[in-house]
Amino acid sequence: MTCPTRPKSAYNPVVTERPPRPPRAEPREVVELKQLRTAQPELGSAVDMQLALVDMQRRVQARVPLPWIQVDPEWVRSQQAAGRPLVRFSDVPLEWSDFRLIFRQTADILHRYETLERGDYQKIVSLGREGNALEPLVRQWYDNTSGVSADARTRASGDAPAGLDQVLLLALRPFLARCAEALTQRTDLSHWTHGHCPFCGWEPDFAVITPTADRRLICGRCLGQWAFSALTCPFCSNDERTLITSFATRDGRYRVYACDVCRRYLKAYDARNASRPVMVAVDSIATLPLDAAAMQRGYIG
């Protein structure tokens, strides 16, 4: 007697042959950063640190939902008239476990690339571990630095470890960027004439000159953008043209605006004859030699 055999398909399920999946295309800014590393090997370490930060931020930001921020038009008008930004801490779609992860990993990356000293790194990491310390710290830091409900803005307190501002800023970015994204679609910013960010209140860290020769500032924290007069200093409002020094790179791709009153400067990407839009993650690294040039002339970032 022959043993009953099971249908063959149970042993050899029909497998449809699929062509191997092509590797997922790298994000444009990653491609650009790698090209930059090849073209300017002296920027290698800065590029590698940026690649690590960009990769981590993209992974977290992909999980952050676009928040629905309730903005009453009357409140928006009054906030804008008072120069106060729009994102309240309670609007930020913070997932604390994600935040803890990115806070820790940001500190790891900055320490690995020698941007954070060991002692400060250890203090920051232990802040992140203390269950009850981090949440109020982040809330207070945001309230103090955004000016949403007060005019004065301050940074981390004096006894905070050096570099804490930067770790908080980078760790909060994926969450705040989602807020700026949500509000950009729904808010009229044409009356915002201030040098600080209309979404989170931080300072601009970069700018773009649009094809119509307008200047848009880009927030150093949430990456939100807003229009601002091209020859006014966003840091001290100096608009005396003879007291604004502006110079460009030889290829015309980047420009520096420096203020001869407060001595601060801002870099810009000139999109007028450009082949791609501004990419802050790339352009801020590509312009590190410009920072050196500006500082050599006695300006501060």
Ligand SMILES: [Zn+2]
């Ligand atoms: Zn901002």
Ligand SMILES: [Zn+2]
């Ligand atoms: Zn100034």
